[in-house]
Amino acid sequence: MGKVTTENKATPLTEEQLSAKEAELKSQSKNLAQEIEKFEKEKQDFKDHVATETQKLSEGFADLEEKKKAFDNKVAQLSEAPEKEKESVEPLKCTFNDEEYQFSEDAPELILFDGKGWTHQEIIENEDVLLQIIGGGLGLIKKI
Structure with a gap:
């Protein structure tokens, strides 16, 4: 038995088909560029949001740390204060x-x-x- 081979030959496109293909590719390229631009904007918005929230958290932690220090100082002051001495009063x-x-x-x-x-x-x-x-x-x- 003999080998059967089929060859695929490219058929040349007409000028009209080439222009249509070029227009389609330009349209896809433009859409892709718009999607990339939209994605980059969303990415930047997300980064800005994360930065804002991180800043708020940092400020909150700093405020909390200040309050903790003030509380610790108050506790230290109270523990160092001399205890109120009981007046030794003779029971009635x-x-x-x-x-x-x-x-x-x-x-x-x-x-x-x-x-x-x-x-x-x-x-x-x-x-x-x-x-x-x-x-x-x-x-x-x-x-x-």
């Missing part, structure tokens, strides 16, 4: 049913009792409240 004493009593050293200055805040002096002056606090064994008043 009283006599009830011929026995001596004294408020404990850790008793709060204002004692909530029966829906009202009472000072030590007010408790001593009110026998009913004094009786209930002593009788209740709350540990706020001790027998001495």
Whole structure:
């Protein structure tokens, strides 16, 4: 058997076909140039946006850092400040049913009792409240 070969031969284009092809390629080239230009503008807009957002973040971090330093300084000042020394006040004493009593050293200055805040002096002056606090064994008043 013999070999069968087919040859593809280019057919020359007419002047009209060449002009049409040239116009089509110029149009595609122009569209491509416009797409590239559009892409480059979008790329630049994105870079500008990223730069703006980065600047905002940098400013925000700087502001945050300043606030942190101010906070740390305030904490340092407070921790270095001498603690308020407690005035050594002798706990109040009283006599009830011929026995001596004294408020404990850790008793709060204002004692909530029966829906009202009472000072030590007010408790001593009110026998009913004094009786209930002593009788209740709350540990706020001790027998001495």
